[in-house]
Amino acid sequence: MTTRSHCQALDEQDPLAPLRRQFALPEGVIYLDGNSLGARPVKALARAQAVIAEEWGNGLIRSWNSAGWADLSQRLGNRLAPLIGAGDGEVVITDTTSINLFKVLSAALSVQRQRQPNRKVIVSEASNFPTDLYIAEGLAELLQQGYSLRLVNSPDELPGAIDQDVAVVMLTHVNYKTGYMYDMQALTALSHECGALGIWDLAHSAGAVPIDLHQAGADYAIGCTYKYLNGGPGSQAFVWVNPALVDVVRQPLSGWFGHTRQFAMESTYAPSAGIARYLCGTQPITSLAMVECGLEIFAQTDMASLRSKSLALTDLFIALVEARCAAHELVLITPREHARRGSHVSFEHPEGYAVIQALIARGVIGDYREPRIMRFGFTPLYTSFTEVFDAVEILGEILDNRTWDQAQFKVRNSVT
Amino acid sequence: MTTRSHCQALDEQDPLAPLRRQFALPEGVIYLDGNSLGARPVKALARAQAVIAEEWGNGLIRSWNSAGWADLSQRLGNRLAPLIGAGDGEVVITDTTSINLFKVLSAALSVQRQRQPNRKVIVSEASNFPTDLYIAEGLAELLQQGYSLRLVNSPDELPGAIDQDVAVVMLTHVNYKTGYMYDMQALTALSHECGALGIWDLAHSAGAVPIDLHQAGADYAIGCTYKYLNGGPGSQAFVWVNPALVDVVRQPLSGWFGHTRQFAMESTYAPSAGIARYLCGTQPITSLAMVECGLEIFAQTDMASLRSKSLALTDLFIALVEARCAAHELVLITPREHARRGSHVSFEHPEGYAVIQALIARGVIGDYREPRIMRFGFTPLYTSFTEVFDAVEILGEILDNRTWDQAQFKVRNSVT
Numbered sequence: 001m002t003t004r005s006h007c008q009a010l011d012e013q014d015p016l017a018p019l020r021r022q023f024a025l026p027e028g029v030i031y032l033d034g035n036s037l038g039a040r041p042v043k044a045l046a047r048a049q050a051v052i053a054e055e056w057g058n059g060l061i062r063s064w065n066s067a068g069w070a071d072l073s074q075r076l077g078n079r080l081a082p083l084i085g086a087g088d089g090e091v092v093i094t095d096t097t098s099i100n101l102f103k104v105l106s107a108a109l110s111v112q113r114q115r116q117p118n119r120k121v122i123v124s125e126a127s128n129f130p131t132d133l134y135i136a137e138g139l140a141e142l143l144q145q146g147y148s149l150r151l152v153n154s155p156d157e158l159p160g161a162i163d164q165d166v167a168v169v170m171l172t173h174v175n176y177k178t179g180y181m182y183d184m185q186a187l188t189a190l191s192h193e194c195g196a197l198g199i200w201d202l203a204h205s206a207g208a209v210p211i212d213l214h215q216a217g218a219d220y221a222i223g224c225t226y227k228y229l230n231g232g233p234g235s236q237a238f239v240w241v242n243p244a245l246v247d248v249v250r251q252p253l254s255g256w257f258g259h260t261r262q263f264a265m266e267s268t269y270a271p272s273a274g275i276a277r278y279l280c281g282t283q284p285i286t287s288l289a290m291v292e293c294g295l296e297i298f299a300q301t302d303m304a305s306l307r308s309k310s311l312a313l314t315d316l317f318i319a320l321v322e323a324r325c326a327a328h329e330l331v332l333i334t335p336r337e338h339a340r341r342g343s344h345v346s347f348e349h350p351e352g353y354a355v356i357q358a359l360i361a362r363g364v365i366g367d368y369r370e371p372r373i374m375r376f377g378f379t380p381l382y383t384s385f386t387e388v389f390d391a392v393e394i395l396g397e398i399l400d401n402r403t404w405d406q407a408q409f410k411v412r413n414s415v416t
Numbered sequence: 417m418t419t420r421s422h423c424q425a426l427d428e429q430d431p432l433a434p435l436r437r438q439f440a441l442p443e444g445v446i447y448l449d450g451n452s453l454g455a456r457p458v459k460a461l462a463r464a465q466a467v468i469a470e471e472w473g474n475g476l477i478r479s480w481n482s483a484g485w486a487d488l489s490q491r492l493g494n495r496l497a498p499l500i501g502a503g504d505g506e507v508v509i510t511d512t513t514s515i516n517l518f519k520v521l522s523a524a525l526s527v528q529r530q531r532q533p534n535r536k537v538i539v540s541e542a543s544n545f546p547t548d549l550y551i552a553e554g555l556a557e558l559l560q561q562g563y564s565l566r567l568v569n570s571p572d573e574l575p576g577a578i579d580q581d582v583a584v585v586m587l588t589h590v591n592y593k594t595g596y597m598y599d600m601q602a603l604t605a606l607s608h609e610c611g612a613l614g615i616w617d618l619a620h621s622a623g624a625v626p627i628d629l630h631q632a633g634a635d636y637a638i639g640c641t642y643k644y645l646n647g648g649p650g651s652q653a654f655v656w657v658n659p660a661l662v663d664v665v666r667q668p669l670s671g672w673f674g675h676t677r678q679f680a681m682e683s684t685y686a687p688s689a690g691i692a693r694y695l696c697g698t699q700p701i702t703s704l705a706m707v708e709c710g711l712e713i714f715a716q717t718d719m720a721s722l723r724s725k726s727l728a729l730t731d732l733f734i735a736l737v738e739a740r741c742a743a744h745e746l747v748l749i750t751p752r753e754h755a756r757r758g759s760h761v762s763f764e765h766p767e768g769y770a771v772i773q774a775l776i777a778r779g780v781i782g783d784y785r786e787p788r789i790m791r792f793g794f795t796p797l798y799t800s801f802t803e804v805f806d807a808v809e810i811l812g813e814i815l816d817n818r819t820w821d822q823a824q825f826k827v828r829n830s831v832t
Contacts, residue, residue: 026474033477040473048464048702056649057456058442061449061781069649096697098671099515106558126683131672131697134685138670142522143559151683226698233472233485233701254554255514256547265786267542267567269550281512281547282642284703285649286464365476370681 001323002316004393007385010316016309020382022297023230030387030394032366035176035204035344035377038230041293051289069285073257074276076288077238079295080229083303084202084221085212086240092275093291094257094283097203097224097237098131103251103278104220104239105139105170108197109147110249112167116195119167123158123196126151129176132201136170155180159190166196173211174204174342177369179334181209181342185216192217197245203227206238207294208310208343208379210303219245228343228379230294235287239278246274255280297381309380310343313388317345317376320392328399333373344377357409358398364391417739418732418805426732426801432725436798438713439646446803446810448782451620451760451793454646457709467705485701489673490692492704493654495711496645499719500618500637501628502656508691509707510673510699513619513640513653514547519667519694520636520655521555521586524613525563526665528583532611535583539574539612542567545592548617552586571596575606582612589627590620590758593785595750597625597758601632608633613661619643622654623710624726624759624795626719635661644759644795646710651703655694662690671696713797725796726759729804733761733792736808744815749789760793773825774814780807 011017023039025031031039055067064070077091084091094100105122112119122136133149140147152161162169169191174181184200191198202223205211207230213221221240225231250271256262257279260272271277318332331348335341349355349372356368366376378388398404427433439455441447447455471483480486493507500507510516521538528535538552549565556563568577578585585607590597600616607614618639621627623646629637637656641647666687672678673695676688687693734748747764751757765771765788772784782792794804814820 024469024473026476029476031476037472037477037480039476040468045465045468045473048468049461052456052461052464052648052706053440056453057440057461060442060445060447060455061453061783062776063649064453095511095515096671096699098697099511099669102669110558128683129672130675130681130683133683134670134672134675137685138666138668141666142526142668144561232468233479234698234704235700237697250554250557252554252558253515253518254550255512256545256550259546259550263786265546267544267546267549269553281514281653282650283512284651284700286706287700287703288650290468290702360478365478367477370679 002320002389004386004389007389010385014309014385016301016305016380017384019297019300020384023382025382028363030364030391032364032376032378032383032391034379034383035208035227035375036367037233038227038294038379039382041230041297043296044232044290044293047290047293048286051286072285072288073279073283076291076295077275079292079299080206080238083211083298084206084240085214087214087243090243090275091238091240092278093225093236093238093288094279095237097201097222098135099253100222100237100239100278101132101135101199101201102139103253104199104222104241105136105168107241107249107251108168108199108220111197111245116167119165119195120146121148121150121165121167123150123152123161123166123169124171126153127175127177128172129201129203132170132172155182158187162191162194162196164195166194168199169196170199172201172203174209176204177333177346177373177375179342179344179346181340183339184211184218188217204342204344207298210307213240218242225291225294229291230297231291232287235291236283239275241275241278246277251278253280257281306380310378311338311341313378313380313383313385314341314343314345316385317378317388317392320389321347321395324392324396325399343379344375346373346375348372349374351404353412354404354409355398358404359395361409362394362398364394418736420802420805423801423805430725430801432717432721432796433800435713435716436800439798441798444779446780446807448780448792448794448799448807450795450799451624451643451791452783453649454643454710454795455798457646457713459712460648460706460709463706463709464702467702488701488704489695489699492707492711493691495708495715496622496654499627499714500622500656501630503630503659506659506691507654507656508694509641509652509654509704510695511653513617513638514551515669516638516653516655516694517548517551517615517617518555519669520615520638520657521552521584523657523665523667524584524615524636527613527661532583535581535611536562537564537566537581537583539566539568539577539582539585540587542569543591543593544588545617545619548586548588571598574603578607578610578612580611582610584615585612586615588617588619590625592620593749593762593789593791595758595760595762597756599755600627600634604633620758620760623714626723629656634658641707641710645707646713647707648703651707652699655691657691657694662693667694669696673697722796726794727754727757729794729796729799729801730757730759730761732801733794733804733808736805737763737811740808740812741815759795760791762789762791764788765790767820769828770820770825771814774820775811777825778810778814780810
C-alpha cells in the first residue's frame with residue numbers, strides 16, 4: 001500500500017501544488033466536495049468588495065457602463081470558452097443550469113419542428129441529474145405536442161434507444177452519482193447519424209476534464225460554474241450553442257438582455273445574433289463578478305495538466321480505499337477506466353449517509369447522494385495527494401470503529 | 417417658489433431623514449435613479465463579506481444547512497411579503513423578473529386552459545416594460561396554440577380591450593416611463609368580471625408605493641428587488657401567487673428547488689405545495705443574501721410613511737421644475753393626481769438624452785428612456801428635500817446655458 005511519505009513526495013513533485021495558495025481553505029478540513037461547491041479563490045473577497053463598495057456604492061447606475069456590468073456575461077463566457085473547446089463569442093454565463101437547459105432544449109425541439117416534425121422523443125438517462133429530467137418534463141407538459149422522455153438505465157442502452165423518433169439526446173457528460181463519463185464525440189456522432197440533436201450538461205465536467213465541443217461536433221451545452229470552476233455559491237451557469245445552430249431559432253425565454261437593440265425599448269422582440277440571444281433578464285452582478293476569480297486561476301494552467309493530476313488523485317483514492325478498507329462493505333461504482341471517469345469517485349455503503357456524517361465530523365468533507373452513495377470530489381487545483389491519504393485513513397478508522405453507528409450521524413437533514 | 421431654506425426645514429422635520437445614514441451614498445452626488453438601481457445599504461458590504469469569507473470560505477458545502485442558504489429564497493420572501501400585502505409563505509425571491517413572469521404567465525394560461533380554453537388573448541400595454549412583452553411573445557410563440565398579445569396605447573383603452581377572448585391581463589402597476597400607477601383593485605375587478613386572470617409587475621412599485629395584493633384580489637405578482645428595495649445590482653426578483661391559485665397547476669420551469677422532495681433525487685417531478693414550486697435552480701447566494709440588508713431598513717418604517725414623503729418629494733420636484741424651468745420645453749408626462757402617480761417623475765425634452773448626460777456630469781443622476789424621456793426617481797429612504805431643490809437648480813442652469821448642447825453630452829452609449 002502507498003505510504004503517506006510517498007504521497008508527500010508526490011505533492012512535492014506536483015507542478016500544480018502552488019496553485020492551492022490561491023484558495024482560502026479552512027484549517028483542519030480535507031475538502032473533497034469541490035464537485036458540489038468549489039472552494040473560495042482568495043481574490044473573490046476583494047473582487048466582491050470592489051463591486052459592492054466601489055461599483056455599486058459609488059458608481060451606482062453608471063457602473064452598467066463604467067464597470068462593464070452590461071456585457072459581463074459575455075466577457076466571462078469568453079474566459080470560460082477555452083476550457084470547453086468553445087470559440088470566442090460563443091458562451092455566456094447567465095441564469096441557472098436548469099433555466100439554460102430549458103432554453104437549449106426548447107431551441108433544439110424548435111429546430112427539429114422545422115426539420116423533422118414527427119420526432120417527439122427526448123432521450124436521457126434515468127440517473128441523469130434530476131433537475132435536467134424535471135425541466136424536460138416541464139417543457140414537454142407545457143408544449144402539449146406529444147413530447148415524451150425516454151430514459152435509459154445505463155449507458156449501454158443508449159444506442160438501442162436512439163431511433164428515428166428521437167428529436168434530442170440530452171445527457172450529462174459526467175454522471176453526478178457514478179462519475180461515469182460519456183465519450184462525447186462518439187455519442188454525438190451516434191445521435192447525428194440518427195438525425196437527433198444533442199445537449200450536453202457539463203456541470204460535472206467543466207474545469208474537471210478536458211472538453212472540446214467543436215471537435216466533438218456538439219450541438220448545445222450548458223453547465224455550472226459553482227463546482228469545479230469555483231465561481232461561488234450558486235454562481236451563474238453557462239450556455240453554449242454551436243454557431244451553425246445559434247441563429248436558426250430564438251429561444252423562448254426572450255428577455256430584454258437578448259434583444260438586439262436592448263435600450264431602444266421596442267415593443268416587439270428582435271433576437272441578438274449569436275449567443276447573446278440566450279441572455280434573458282438582469283443578472284445578480286456581485287455573484288457573477290466573482291466567477292472571474294476562479295477562471296483566472298484556470299488561466300495559469302491547462303486542462304491536460306489538471307486531467308493528469310485528477311486521474312492520479314482518483315487512482316490513488318481508489319487504490320488506498322480498496323487496500324485500507326478491504327474488510328468493509330464498500331462497492332466502487334465509478335469506472336476504473338480512465339476514459340470513462342470524471343473527477344469524483346463514489347462508493348456505495350449500506351450506511352453511506354451516516355458514514356459521510358461521521359467523516360464530516362472528522363473534517364473530511366465528502367457528500368452523500370441517494371441511494372447509499374458516498375461521493376468524493378478531487379479538484380487538482382487544490383487537493384493534495386497527502387490529503388487523499390489522510391482522508392482514507394480517517395475513513396478506515398470510522399469503518400473499523402463503526403463510528404458511523406452513533407445516533408448523531410444518522411439524523412438526516414435536507415441538504416448535503 | 418419654494419426656497420432652499422424651506423427645503424432644509426422640511427428635511428429637519430422629516431421623520432425618515434435618519435434612515436439615510438444607513439445608506440452609503442457617494443459625496444457630491446444627488447442620486448435620483450433609485451428607481452433603476454437602489455443605493456447601497458451600509459450593511460450590505462459586511463453581509464457579503466460574511467457570506468464569502470465565512471459561509472463560503474470556511475463553511476463550504478455545509479453552509480447550505482448551517483448558514484441557511486437552502487431556504488434563503490423563502491425567508492427573504494417572508495421579509496418582503498408585508499411590503500406588498502402578501503402573507504407569510506406566499507413569496508419567494510429567486511431568478512429574474514423576466515423568468516418569473518414566464519413562470520406566472522405560463523401558469524395563468526394553464527389555469528385558463530382548464531377553465532376557459534377558448535381564451536387566447538393576453539392584454540397588455542404597448543408602453544409596458546419591453547421585457548414583459550418579449551417574454552409574453554416568446555411564450556406565445558413557443559406554445560403554438562394561437563395565443564396573441566393585444567396591446568393598448570393608454571390606460572383608458574383597457575376596459576374596451578378586456579373582453580371574452582382574454583385569458584390574462586398583464587400590466588405593470590407603475591409604468592416605467594410615465595410613472596402612471598394603475599388602480600390595482602379596480603383593474604383586477606374588471607379583469608375578473610370578464611373572466612380574465614391578472615398579472616401585476618411590481619418592479620416600480622415594491623418599496624415605492626403601498627400595495628395590498630390580498631385586498632386587491634390579485635392573482636399573480638412579480639417584481640424586482642434591485643430598484644426601490646435596494647437589494648444590489650441585478651439582485652433576484654420576487655414572485656407571488658394567490659394561495660387560491662398556487663397549487664392548481666405547476667409552472668413549466670420545474671427545477672429541483674421546486675420539487676417537494678428535492679434531495680430524494682427522484683427522476684419524476686412532484687411540485688412542492690405553495691409558492692416553493694416557483695423555485696427552479698440554485699441561486700447566486702452572495703447577491704441573494706444582500707437583499708436582506710435593504711429589507712431590514714424597510715422594517716424600521718412603514719409604507720404609509722414612505723408614501724407620504726414620496727408624494728411630498730414628487731410634488732416638490734414638479735412644482736420647482738415648472739417654476740424654475742418655465743422658459744424651457746419640458747413636458748410633464750407623470751400624472752399630477754396622487755392616486756395615479758408612482759415614485760418617479762418624467763419630463764419629456766427634445767434633447768432629453770443630452771440633458772441627462774449634462775446633469776450626470778454635474779452630479780445629478782437621473783436617467784433617460786426612449787423617446788425623449790428624462791426620468792427622476794425619488795426614494796424616501798434616502799432622498800432629501802434639499803437635494804430636490806439643488807437638482808432642479810442645476811437642471812435650470814443646464815437648460816438656461818444650453819450646457820447640454822455640447823458634443824460630449826450627445827454621444828450615446830448603450831446603457832443608461
